[in-house]
Amino acid sequence: MIRVDVEKRLKGFELSTSFSSPGRTTALFAPSGSGKSLTLKAVAGLLKPEKGKIEINSRTLFDSKAGINLPPQERRVGFLFQDYALFPHMSVFENVAYGARSREKVEELLKLLKIEKLRDKYPSQISGGQKQRVALARALAVEPQILLLDEPFSALDSLLKEELQRELKRIQEIYKIPIIFVSHNPDEVFNLSDWLVVMKEGRTVQEGEPEELFFSPNSVETAKLLGHRSFVEGRVKGVERFTVVELPSGSLLKCRKGDFKPGERVYVSILPFSTALSFTEEVNTIRATVKRIERGRELNKIFVLFEGSEVELHIPASLSPNYTFEVGRESSFYLSAQHLPVIRRRR
Numbered sequence: 001m002i003r004v005d006v007e008k009r010l011k012g013f014e015l016s017t018s019f020s021s022p023g024r025t026t027a028l029f030a031p032s033g034s035g036k037s038l039t040l041k042a043v044a045g046l047l048k049p050e051k052g053k054i055e056i057n058s059r060t061l062f063d064s065k066a067g068i069n070l071p072p073q074e075r076r077v078g079f080l081f082q083d084y085a086l087f088p089h090m091s092v093f094e095n096v097a098y099g100a101r102s103r104e105k106v107e108e109l110l111k112l113l114k115i116e117k118l119r120d121k122y123p124s125q126i127s128g129g130q131k132q133r134v135a136l137a138r139a140l141a142v143e144p145q146i147l148l149l150d151e152p153f154s155a156l157d158s159l160l161k162e163e164l165q166r167e168l169k170r171i172q173e174i175y176k177i178p179i180i181f182v183s184h185n186p187d188e189v190f191n192l193s194d195w196l197v198v199m200k201e202g203r204t205v206q207e208g209e210p211e212e213l214f215f216s217p218n219s220v221e222t223a224k225l226l227g228h229r230s231f232v233e234g235r236v237k238g239v240e241r242f243t244v245v246e247l248p249s250g251s252l253l254k255c256r257k258g259d260f261k262p263g264e265r266v267y268v269s270i271l272p273f274s275t276a277l278s279f280t281e282e283v284n285t286i287r288a289t290v291k292r293i294e295r296g297r298e299l300n301k302i303f304v305l306f307e308g309s310e311v312e313l314h315i316p317a318s319l320s321p322n323y324t325f326e327v328g329r330e331s332s333f334y335l336s337a338q339h340l341p342v343i344r345r346r347r
Helices: 036-044 092-097 103-112 128-141 158-173 186-192 211-214 220-225 317-322
Strands: 002-010 014-021 025-027 051-056 059-063 077-080 146-150 179-185 194-200 203-210 229-239 243-246 252-255 265-269 285-293 301-304 307-318 330-336 342-344
Touching: 002 186, 014 036, 014 194, 025 036, 025 186, 036 051, 036 077, 036 146, 036 301, 051 342, 077 128, 092 103, 103 265, 128 146, 128 179, 146 220, 158 186, 179 186, 194 211, 194 330, 203 211, 203 220, 229 307, 252 285, 301 330, 307 317
Parallel strands: 014 203, 025 179, 025 194, 077 146, 146 179
Antiparallel strands: 002 014, 002 051, 051 059, 194 203, 229 243, 229 265, 243 252, 265 342, 285 301, 285 330, 301 307
C-alpha cells in the first residue's frame, strides 16, 4: 500500500495532493505543470513537504507530526529521471554499478535488460532507448522498495515505447516492487497501471482503478483530462439496466448504468469508440448530420452534429466499404450503451 498526503508551497504553485494506492503500479496522470514530478520528488526525499505523511508498505518515509524525514539514501527508492541523468564520464557498467549492493546484481540487470553488450560504452555512444534501459537498471541496482519513473516514455518513438512497456511489466512480475510513474498519455496509463491518480493544479481530483475512473469520471473536467471529447446535456429519465437519459430533443439514450436519480441534470460522454456494428438491446440508434470526415490508415473519424453538439465517432477503416457517409447528409449510427458514461452536472 502506498499512502501519500503532502503539502508544499512553492513560488507560484501549491502542491496539496493525497492518495492511497493498493495497486502494484500507480500512475500519476495530469497535464504538464500539475505537480506530478514534485510528488515523485517528495516520495524520493528530494523535496521536503511542509506537512503531511508518506508511507510505503507501512514504512514511514515522512511524517511532519512525528518529526520523521528519512534522507534519500535511507528511503530505498529507485528513481528514473525524465532525462535519465546518466553520468557521462562513466561506462554503462559503472553507471549501473553506482550504488549497487553487489556486482552479481549488476550482472543480473545487464542481462535482464539486454544491455550486457553495451557494458563498456559511454552514454554519448548509445541510443535514447538504450539510455533508458541503463537508467532503469541503475534504479533497480539499489534493490529499491519502490520504483519511481518520471515520464519514462516521453522521448521514445512508438515502437521503443511499446517494447519498454513490456519490459517494465516483466520487471514488475520478477521483482514485485511497487511502482509510481508519471504520465500525461492515457494509453500509457491504461496499459501499465492498476491504480490511477488524476491530478490538476497540484491536487488529486480522483483516484481508483483505471477502467472505473475512465467510465465514471466525477466531472466533465476530469473526463476531458482522461481523453473524453464529446458531451451532450440531458436529464435522467430512469435507472434500471441502463441509465436512460432524456436529451433536449426529447429522444431517449440508453447509457452506462450509474448511481443517478430521475430528474438529475447530467452530461453524456459520447466516446469515439462507442460505435457498434449493428443494433441490439444494448445499442442506441441515432440520426446525426455529418459535418466532416478525416480518413486514416486504421480509423476514419466522422464528426457529426448531434443534439446541437459536435460529436467525434470512429469507424474502423476496414469497415468503410460497408459504411457510406457524405458531408452534409444525415446518417444513422449505432452507439453502445456501455460506452456512453453519464456524468453528474455540478451546480
